[in-house]
Amino acid sequence: MKFSIERAALLDAVSQAQAVVERRNTIPILANVLMKADGDGVSFKATDLDIEVIDTAVAQVEQAGGTTVSAVLFHEIVRKLPDGALVQLREDQAQGRLEVTAGRSHFSLATLDEQDFPVMASSDYAANFSCKGSVLRRLFDKTRFAISTEETRYYLNGVYMHVAETGDGQMLRAVATDGHRLARVDAPLPKDAEGMPGVIVPRKTVDQVRKLLSDDDAEIAVSVSETKIRFATPAITLTSKVIDGTFPDYARVIPSGNTREMKVDAADFAKAVDRVATVSSERSRAVKLSLDEDRLTLSVNAPDSGAAEEELAVAYSDEKLEIGFNAKYLQEIAAQVDRENAVFLFNDAGDPTLMREGDDQSAIYVVMPMRV
The missing domain is CATH 3.10.150.10 (DNA Polymerase III, subunit A, domain 2)
Incomplete structure (x- = not known):
């Protein structure tokens, strides 16, 4: 050679x-x-x-x-x-x-x-379709933060990619959860993807695929079987085994009756959470949200190191509410918002909270509360 x-x-x-x-x-x-x-x-x-x-x-x-x-x-x-x-x-x-x-x-x-040099066994793919790089990147970028790192629950160590039935017809959906937070993102179903089996794409594969998606307009050829998934550009082909397991019924944990709505500037919210969380202990990282008429108070009380409080102007017109969250989870969810406003939908202090980006229903996030 x-x-x-x-x-x-x-x-x-x-x-x-x-x-x-x-x-x-x-x-x-x-x-x-x-x-x-x-x-x-x-x-x-x-x-x-x-x-x-x-x-x-x-x-x-x-x-x-x-x-x-x-x-x-x-x-x-x-x-x-x-x-x-x-x-x-x-x-x-x-x-x-x-x-x-x-x-x-x-x-x-x-x-x-x-x-x-080992050769990966070939596979008969049940579905072969093309998808824009920007679509795949959005699906993976907005869900991968919620992938679980617990090896005991290996079936949560990836992004569940499947065809979902919605009120607007079939969608290509990506879901990830670690039991504390959940991300669900939809995209229009590409042509010829209807027969795609639902597969759990491992975290490492998601990270590697992201490197293929630098060009938004590039067409990525995707092939899916029960055991493998392949992503290909004219220059690069990436083939991966999928996680052999059953993804849980995530729909059961997405709240549907949350009516207390708060609208807040996503960037301001993330920065405020980061500031007040500075004094909290690394172990708990709990931040309390106190909601009143068009006002949100973020507070942390850490007996060993001190306390912090910050007020934000929000759009809120429901009953008073106090609820606590892990600061890291709030920041990661707020970081997914591409639009100006994040919309939080609460029920009670002990119930999961739903978040979406403005009026966009194609991406929703769920986060479990903490005691504070």
Whole structure:
């Protein structure tokens, strides 16, 4: 194998691939990236046995072939090469080395046989459809903060992506919850997605897919089966196993009878919560919301460190209410609001609270209260 490639193109391709690689591996080959040169391009493949990513780049190929090299080490070398450099790569099969040359820099890296690189089993996909990058990004960005990190409830360790029946017809829906807060976001159902099975996309996959979605107008090809999901752009293909479990009936925890409505500027609210929470203990991080006629008082009382209070002007015309929340949860939910106003719908101090973005019903959030 022998080829030349621009440093910028090489860095882009290797960055996407090496991000999948786990830093600690009991199987040496999983620490490597598989590169294959053929025709007028080169592909870079990496896997952790759950996710596989393949990135392609244009290159001047003098001799076709393939080998594997440490993904993290190779990425670091390419990252530190000067901008605009032309990188030449040549496999020395006799020595088991990859020779990397750029200008006056030369590296000789240990390789492992490409035949040992694992191949992810293929899948028959039940649904194949295209979706704009901006749509997928919104679905994942507005839900991933609520993904659970508890390994015991593994079925909550991802975003549940499925087709939902609504009053406006079928929608593509993403849901995440950790039992304390919940995020549910809808998007118009793409053509040919009707037969898509509901799948739980793992947190790591969600994070990796986000890197594919930098171009809002790009069309992302999505393929879904009962066990796998694949996202593809012209240059990158990411295939992932989905979580083997049943997502809980989330509809049961979304309150429908909350009538006490508060409208507040989302940015002002998030900043005020952050300020008053400064004095609270890290363990509880509880903030009390006291609601009266068009006025919200945020307060924290931490016996060990002090107290804080701040008033905000809000639109509220219901009965007085005092309710407590985890400050971090309030901030994360408020951060999802793209519009000026956040609308909170309360019932009682012990009941879950609903939040939406202005009059937009396509994204709703639920947060459980705390005792304060």
